[in-house]
Amino acid sequence: MYVCGATVQGVPHIGHVRGALNYDVLRRWLIHSGLDVLMVRNVTDIDDKILDKAESAGRPWWEWAATHERAFEDAYEVLGCLPPSITPRATGHITQMTELMQRLIDTGHAYAADGNVYFSVASFAGYGALSGQRLDDVQQGENQATGKRDPRDFTLWKRAKPGEPSWPTPWGPGRPGWHLECSAMATNYLGAEFDIHGGGVDLVFPHHENERAQSHAAGDGFARFWLHNAWVTLSGEKMSKSLGNTVAIPEMLRRYRPVELRYYLIQPHYRSTIEYSDGALSESAQGYRRIEQFLRRVAGTVDELGVGEVPADFASAMDDDLGTPQAFAVLHNTVRDGNAALDNADTTKALELATAVRAMAGVLGVDPLSATWAESSGGDTGVRQALAVLVEGMLEQRQQARADRDFARADAVRDQLQGAGITVEDTANGPMWTIKD
Numbered sequence: 001m002y003v004c005g006a007t008v009q010g011v012p013h014i015g016h017v018r019g020a021l022n023y024d025v026l027r028r029w030l031i032h033s034g035l036d037v038l039m040v041r042n043v044t045d046i047d048d049k050i051l052d053k054a055e056s057a058g059r060p061w062w063e064w065a066a067t068h069e070r071a072f073e074d075a076y077e078v079l080g081c082l083p084p085s086i087t088p089r090a091t092g093h094i095t096q097m098t099e100l101m102q103r104l105i106d107t108g109h110a111y112a113a114d115g116n117v118y119f120s121v122a123s124f125a126g127y128g129a130l131s132g133q134r135l136d137d138v139q140q141g142e143n144q145a146t147g148k149r150d151p152r153d154f155t156l157w158k159r160a161k162p163g164e165p166s167w168p169t170p171w172g173p174g175r176p177g178w179h180l181e182c183s184a185m186a187t188n189y190l191g192a193e194f195d196i197h198g199g200g201v202d203l204v205f206p207h208h209e210n211e212r213a214q215s216h217a218a219g220d221g222f223a224r225f226w227l228h229n230a231w232v233t234l235s236g237e238k239m240s241k242s243l244g245n246t247v248a249i250p251e252m253l254r255r256y257r258p259v260e261l262r263y264y265l266i267q268p269h270y271r272s273t274i275e276y277s278d279g280a281l282s283e284s285a286q287g288y289r290r291i292e293q294f295l296r297r298v299a300g301t302v303d304e305l306g307v308g309e310v311p312a313d314f315a316s317a318m319d320d321d322l323g324t325p326q327a328f329a330v331l332h333n334t335v336r337d338g339n340a341a342l343d344n345a346d347t348t349k350a351l352e353l354a355t356a357v358r359a360m361a362g363v364l365g366v367d368p369l370s371a372t373w374a375e376s377s378g379g380d381t382g383v384r385q386a387l388a389v390l391v392e393g394m395l396e397q398r399q400q401a402r403a404d405r406d407f408a409r410a411d412a413v414r415d416q417l418q419g420a421g422i423t424v425e426d427t428a429n430g431p432m433w434t435i436k437d
Contacts, residue, residue, distance in 0.1 A: 001027065001196040002042075003198040005041040007047050007050065008043060008045055009053055011068065011071050012068075012075045012248070013249065014232050014252060015239030015240070015247075022229045022270040025270075025322065026196075028363050029363055037085075040190060042089070046065070046091050085189075100180065109124060110156060112171040115174060116171075118148055121152040123217070130226060133205055133209060139151075139152075140154045141206065156179070159172055179214065183211050183218075187222070196227060201228040201231065201271075227270070228271070230271050232274045263284055266366075269324060269325055288368075291366070292368040293389055296389060298347075298354040301350075305354055308358065314327050314360050317329075324364070334360070338354055341353060394413050395417075397413055398424075
């Protein structure tokens with residue numbers, strides 16, 4: 001797998017990490033299915049935006065990029081992503097890019113002009129096959145440049161400008177274009193042809209279309225399958241720094257545990273847009289807590305709660321284009337059945353179901369009893385986790401009291417929670433709780 005990683009121009013927000021989480025779940029499922037997965041996730045550490053922002057901040061471009069690369073890596077790690085097999089940087093692969101440009105020039109698919117190198121779009125008959133672009137309508141979104149034979153051509157190499165970093169090539173000093181780097185790094189580590197290329201839906205054109213064109217034109221089979229995750233939106237607009245509607249990871253983790261944020265971002269289908277709201281995230285977090293509480297109830301009855309097999313319905317959902325909504329439905333149905341077994345004192349059935357819950361949650365990277373999440377008991381995180389278990393237990397008592405038509409007892413539980421600063425809202429999906437500001 002090759003996954004387009006971050007352009008490290010700033011602090012990551014939840015829109016940035018959604019794709020990394022989606023492909024982490026895919027990788028986990030492939031591994032669970034018995035496959036050996038080599039995963040490359042690149043870092044774009046040289047780019048117009050990085051240079052502009054570093055200059056505005058009065059900091060060296062490389063320091064700006066390195067600082068924000070660490071912020072992204074910290075976010076991936078705290079949200080439970082398995083580390084990639086390798087994380088190559090664009091600036092570390094100029095040699096491979098130069099070799100690829102030479103191959104394209106030698107075969108007539110690229111040309112040098114005024115220190116720049118361009119890919120000739122008209123020379124590649126398959127251009128537009130990935131994105132559905134008509135050749136007559138192609139606009140690369142690049143600035144005007146001298147020496148282009150056709151305005152539809154895209155830049156492989158940018159000639160050096162005063163004050164900007166540059167590297168030597170046979171066509172003059174400069175720095176790489178965005179599209180070139182991914183083709184060079186993907187094939188360097190995964191070979192001329194590999195299985196899966198992933199990235200955000202906003203990369204289909206021009207980035208992935210251009211990657212595909214230059215790689216195929218050079219004679220490489222490149223990616224067999226392309227996957228594109230959808231956006232996280234706020235008020236209907238894609239989250240982006242330019243819109244000023246970002247939700248930064250550090251801020252989110254002051255309000256929710258990392259595993260709860262992970263749960264929220266992987267539950268929808270990877271090709272479905274997530275319309276972010278605090279209410280939706282709060283409701284999702286409580287869904288995770290129900291899984292957590294069930295497993296802790298069962299774990300309290302045995303010396304060790306192991307990991308079983310995933311149900312066939314779960315496997316079928318995951319095999320069907322990584323159908324996480326259906327997979328989560330199987331997970332929650334199993335939790336419901338497990339709680340019913342506990343209520344009926346059928347500990348044998350509850351234990352069997354709990355091992356299946358752990359297996360499913362493990363594939364999704366949200367197993368509360370895994371080493372990643374079970375030991376998060378220090379500081380505020382541990383307090384929130386303990387509070388969640390206690391509140392969910394009280395809400396179960398309240399639900400039982402209402403079922404028994406003991407409304408005075410149900411109201412007493414609600415009043416006790418409200419007195420402790422916990423607001424309870426009854427919804428179609430059961431009671432939801434939040435901490436008052």
